[in-house]
Amino acid sequence: MAQVALNKLVKRYGAYQALHEVDMTVENGEFVVLVGPSGCGKSTLLRTIAGLEEISGGTISIGGRVVNTIRPKERDIAMVFQSYALYPHKTVRKNMSFALKLAGVAQPEIDKAVERAAAILGLEPLLDRKPKQLSGGQRQRVAMGRAIVRNPQVFLFDEPLSNLDAKLRVQMRAEIRELHQRLGATTVYVTHDQIEAMTMADKIVVMRDGHIEQIGHPLELYDRPANRFVAGFIGSPAMNFIEGQVDASGTDRFIASDGTAIPVSARLGILKRSPAVLAIRPEDLSIVEENTPGAFPGMVSVVETTGPETIVIANSCGTRLSVVIKERSRLKLGEKVWLSADVSKLHFFEASKDGRRLAA
Amino acid sequence: MKDSRRTLLISLPVAILVIVAVFPFLWMAVSAFKPLSQLYTIPPQWLPDPPTLANFKNVLFESNIPRYFVNSLIISIGSTFLALVFAVFAAYGFARFDFRGRSAALAFVLIGQLLPTATVIVPLYIVLNYLGLINTYLGLILVYLILTLPLSVWMLTGYFRGIPKELEDAAIIDGASQLGVLFRISLPLVTPGIIAVTLYSFVATWNEFVFALSFATEKEMKTLPIGLAEFSTEFDTDWGAVMAASFVMTLPIALIFLVMQRMFVSGLMSGATKG
Amino acid sequence: MTLRNISPGVWFILPTMLLLAALIVYPMLSTAELSVTDANGAFSGMRNFNVAISAPSTRLILFNTAYYVIGSVVFQLLLGILAGILLNQHFAGRSLVRSLMLIPWVVPGIVAAMTWAWMFHTDYGIINYMLMQVGIISEPIGWLTNPNTVMPALIAVNAWKMFPFVAVMVLAGLQSVPEELYEAVRVDGASFWHEIWHIMLPQLRPVLVSITLLLTIWALDGITIIYSITGGGPANRSMIFPIQIYVQAFEYFEFNRAAALSVLYFLFISVIIVLYMRVFAAQEKD
Numbered sequence: 001m002a003q004v005a006l007n008k009l010v011k012r013y014g015a016y017q018a019l020h021e022v023d024m025t026v027e028n029g030e031f032v033v034l035v036g037p038s039g040c041g042k043s044t045l046l047r048t049i050a051g052l053e054e055i056s057g058g059t060i061s062i063g064g065r066v067v068n069t070i071r072p073k074e075r076d077i078a079m080v081f082q083s084y085a086l087y088p089h090k091t092v093r094k095n096m097s098f099a100l101k102l103a104g105v106a107q108p109e110i111d112k113a114v115e116r117a118a119a120i121l122g123l124e125p126l127l128d129r130k131p132k133q134l135s136g137g138q139r140q141r142v143a144m145g146r147a148i149v150r151n152p153q154v155f156l157f158d159e160p161l162s163n164l165d166a167k168l169r170v171q172m173r174a175e176i177r178e179l180h181q182r183l184g185a186t187t188v189y190v191t192h193d194q195i196e197a198m199t200m201a202d203k204i205v206v207m208r209d210g211h212i213e214q215i216g217h218p219l220e221l222y223d224r225p226a227n228r229f230v231a232g233f234i235g236s237p238a239m240n241f242i243e244g245q246v247d248a249s250g251t252d253r254f255i256a257s258d259g260t261a262i263p264v265s266a267r268l269g270i271l272k273r274s275p276a277v278l279a280i281r282p283e284d285l286s287i288v289e290e291n292t293p294g295a296f297p298g299m300v301s302v303v304e305t306t307g308p309e310t311i312v313i314a315n316s317c318g319t320r321l322s323v324v325i326k327e328r329s330r331l332k333l334g335e336k337v338w339l340s341a342d343v344s345k346l347h348f349f350e351a352s353k354d355g356r357r358l359a360a
Numbered sequence: 361m362k363d364s365r366r367t368l369l370i371s372l373p374v375a376i377l378v379i380v381a382v383f384p385f386l387w388m389a390v391s392a393f394k395p396l397s398q399l400y401t402i403p404p405q406w407l408p409d410p411p412t413l414a415n416f417k418n419v420l421f422e423s424n425i426p427r428y429f430v431n432s433l434i435i436s437i438g439s440t441f442l443a444l445v446f447a448v449f450a451a452y453g454f455a456r457f458d459f460r461g462r463s464a465a466l467a468f469v470l471i472g473q474l475l476p477t478a479t480v481i482v483p484l485y486i487v488l489n490y491l492g493l494i495n496t497y498l499g500l501i502l503v504y505l506i507l508t509l510p511l512s513v514w515m516l517t518g519y520f521r522g523i524p525k526e527l528e529d530a531a532i533i534d535g536a537s538q539l540g541v542l543f544r545i546s547l548p549l550v551t552p553g554i555i556a557v558t559l560y561s562f563v564a565t566w567n568e569f570v571f572a573l574s575f576a577t578e579k580e581m582k583t584l585p586i587g588l589a590e591f592s593t594e595f596d597t598d599w600g601a602v603m604a605a606s607f608v609m610t611l612p613i614a615l616i617f618l619v620m621q622r623m624f625v626s627g628l629m630s631g632a633t634k635g
Numbered sequence: 636m637t638l639r640n641i642s643p644g645v646w647f648i649l650p651t652m653l654l655l656a657a658l659i660v661y662p663m664l665s666t667a668e669l670s671v672t673d674a675n676g677a678f679s680g681m682r683n684f685n686v687a688i689s690a691p692s693t694r695l696i697l698f699n700t701a702y703y704v705i706g707s708v709v710f711q712l713l714l715g716i717l718a719g720i721l722l723n724q725h726f727a728g729r730s731l732v733r734s735l736m737l738i739p740w741v742v743p744g745i746v747a748a749m750t751w752a753w754m755f756h757t758d759y760g761i762i763n764y765m766l767m768q769v770g771i772i773s774e775p776i777g778w779l780t781n782p783n784t785v786m787p788a789l790i791a792v793n794a795w796k797m798f799p800f801v802a803v804m805v806l807a808g809l810q811s812v813p814e815e816l817y818e819a820v821r822v823d824g825a826s827f828w829h830e831i832w833h834i835m836l837p838q839l840r841p842v843l844v845s846i847t848l849l850l851t852i853w854a855l856d857g858i859t860i861i862y863s864i865t866g867g868g869p870a871n872r873s874m875i876f877p878i879q880i881y882v883q884a885f886e887y888f889e890f891n892r893a894a895a896l897s898v899l900y901f902l903f904i905s906v907i908i909v910l911y912m913r914v915f916a917a918q919e920k921d
Contacts, residue, residue, distance in 0.1 A: 050529075050533060051533075052529050052532065072532050072533050072535075073534070073535030073536075079530070079533045081526040085524065085529065086530075087530075088527075089548045098531070098534050098536075098544075102534060102536055102540070146530075370721070371726065373717070373721050374721060374726060374732055377718055377732070378735055378736070381737075382738055384739070384754060384795070385738050385739075387750065387754060388746070388750040402759065402764075404759060404761050404764050449648070450648045450651035450652070453644040453645070454644070456644065456647075457642050457647070458644070459642035459645050461645075468652070468655065469651075469655065470915070471908055471912075472658075472659050474849075474908050474911065475901075475904070475908075476852065476855060476856035476877060476900070477877075478858065478880045478897065478900060479663065479897050479901045480663060480666065481880065481881065481897075482666060482880070482884045482894050483662035483666050483894070486665070486890070487661070487665070502658070503658070509651060509654065509658075563741075566743065567743040567859075569745055570877075570881065573881070584745075585743065585859075585863075588745050589745060589748075589863040591749075599759075603750070603753065606745075606749050606750060610743060610746050613741055613742070613743060
């Protein structure tokens with residue numbers, strides 16, 4: 001098993017720069033998820049690690065060895081693709097043994113390796129079928145089987161679950177995690193789905209426009225997003241942002257752009273009078289009685305019920321705030337409500353474009 | 361009421377269409393089986409009575425047509441195969457790689473496909489003559505590459521493009537070389553394309569007239585289309601024999617068409633739309 | 636630039652490009668050279684062009700070529716569009732009719748030429764017989780020997796040969812029209828003719844533009860049918876440009892004059908090829 005280290009990695013396509021001096025380390029046996037909106041460079045990053053894309057600058061090392069110009073087959077990696085990329089004209093068995101065959105491994109050993117991988121993934125009954133005869137989930141498993149047959153140092157996954165339906169996706173999520181725990185291989189996993197990232201990762205890397213925005217443990221990202229982008233990207237429904245400024249003249253309050261006052265912690269005096277963005281997760285807002293201290297008004301515009309919880313969207317503070325409540329709601333559209341924010345769960349970001357996190 | 365009017369409105373033109381399309385072909389077949397006395401009658405006789413194989417005997421045993429048939433077969437197969445070998449590599453290069461001059465090269469292939477034969481016929485004759493390739497199989501096989509190669513490249517490029525890139529990435533990760541990817545993964549997957557290209561090239565060369573007329577002038581080297589044209593340019597045209605020879609020449613094409621009509625049509629279409 | 640920096644794609648296409656260069660570029664350059672030299676290889680300026688252009692038959696040949704090309708393309712389009720629209724309707728035996736319609740296209744050109752020559756035969760041809768039976772003509776017409784009928788007859792053969800191609804392309808174009816579009820105009824109360832005029836033809840426009848250019852190029856290249864049926868006769872009345880090139884080169888052995896004609900021919904053709912490639916590139920982009 002091995003560590004993967006990227007040092008000032010740059011990738012250009014002509015004048016367009018897809019990756020900007022990316023630094024990142026995946027520790028031995030770690031499960032790292034690269035996440036970000038489409039076009040953020042996460043797939044490009046994965047493909048440079050695989051050796052499918054040449055890099056324009058910096059270094060990539062796998063297991064302490066710089067692999068910049070080394071061909072994919074000598075990097076000791078395996079990759080699972082979004083479309084699974086199973087060879088349609090080969091049986092499952094042939095698909096899984098192709099790499100070993102190319103590497104010149106003796107047939108009895110190939111058979112053994114394929115049987116072993118098939119046993120791990122429950123593919124034994126499917127070995128002599130062609131990909132066309134398999135369901136989506138089965139294909140997904142074969143693609144993973146093809147990867148583990150080679151017993152590589154590093155596994156790379158490129159949005160492997162995005163072609164599956166929602167239910168199967170949840171199931172495969174658990175299976176991939178289980179497989180990782182069993183094999184303990186270093187894994188880099190690309191997805192655009194932040195829930196996948198949150199549930200699977202030891203460490204999440206959030207990317208945007210070819211830059212890394214934040215690296216950290218899932219809950220670290222959730223609880224202390226480094227900037228407004230990460231804050232908005234991680235979590236569903238998305239975090240609420242309220243523009244305004246801290247008014248520390250007398251009371252400790254945040255004055256939203258429409259004049260609504262929200263009580264904040266006294267320690268925020270340092271931020272006073274400069275424009276800022278207050279952010280709060282929907283579950284940290286609650287709907288309260290009219291006379292509750294610190295409550296501020298809003299008007300219900302949407303009520304969505306998911307079953308276990310209710311999402312209320314209210315016009316307030318010059319924006320639309322999502323509120324997640326556990327109980328069933330009898331709120332009507334247009335009804336006036338009073339909202340209260342958990343003072344200990346507030347986040348503050350710069351009002352600038354970068355929107356960096358402000359100390360609090 | 362409205363339905364029967366619609367039926368009539370459609371079935372009448374359909375009937376006319378079918379007659380227009382099929383009649384000349386049928387008339388050729390019918391004429392091929394007529395004895396001399398029934399070919400030249402006024403009014404014409406619709407069906408041979410009784411049908412005779414005399415014209416076919418004439419064509420197959422007393423003319424050069426069998427020799428021409430073999431010549432055509434050798435040249436068509438040779439040129440089709442040669443074009444395929446070159447085209448597989450070129451089409452793969454065009455479909456999978458981006459490099460400077462790629463679109464210019466593709467445009468050149470397209471021009472090659474559209475270029476009328478008459479524009480290059482004079483210098484080709486001089487070159488072939490210089491190389492001693494006039495009246496040889498090799499000469500015509502090479503010249504026919506002008507017909508078959510650009511077309512094969514175009515059609516196969518389309519088929520190769522249809523193969524997902526991820527499949528080839530997977531093969532590279534699995535340790536295949538660039539050529540390994542082509543031969544182990546991509547080529548088996550474009551089998552339908554290979555078949556379509558083969559058919560189209562074969563038909564194009566089988567039917568070719570102008571090059572054959574100019575570069576294969578000796579009796580031993582002529583191809584079927586030229587042999588057929590000869591029958592009628594002679595003073596006294598034996599129409600029964602011409603129709604029988606036409607029948608013989610159409611037979612391989614008709615067989616190909618019958619066996620794989622769908623592939624044939626889609627091949628012709630992609631060949632046509634892409635140039 | 637070192638060899639390593641060259642994209643593998645270049646190596647893949649190189650053999651084919653070299654072969655095509657030898658088969659097409661070299662002959663074209665050689666044609667250009669031949670066109671400005673005499674039989675001994677000495678430079679002769681524009682003389683070959685002047686001789687070729689001022690020949691008394693040139694005007695007739697140009698007229699014939701235009702006649703043949705325009706006539707062929709118009710009737711190929713007309714027949715093909717009608718057939719394509721017809722075959723897009725629902726009726727019993729449609730797939731059989733679709734296959735049968737392809738026969739003219741599949742039959743080798745030389746076979747089509749011979750068969751039609753036999754059908755056009757003055758004395759024993761089935762066409763004269765049928766026309767006389769229904770009373771359109773009162774005595775046999777020498778279709779291929781009469782200077783006034785030879786071109787229409789040859790155009791008919793060419794139209795017959797190529798209309799299935801148009802029909803197939805039209806059919807493919809119509810099948811890509813979403814069914815909802817037809818349903819929408821029917822809901823709006825449109826008649827069948829409205830459907831043709833407002834839905835089908837506009838949808839087919841891009842296809843029709845590119846096949847018109849293709850048909851033009853092919854008609855300009857139309858040696859097989861004419862040469863094998865009439866050889867350009869009677870009295871040059873069916874002589875077209877490419878046949879003249881062949882005749883100059885291989886019957887009169889005037890290679891330099893033939894080369895000059897080839898150059899002119901190529902210049903004209905290349906205009907259409909360029910047009911076609913622009914249309915093609917624009918359609919690829921969509």
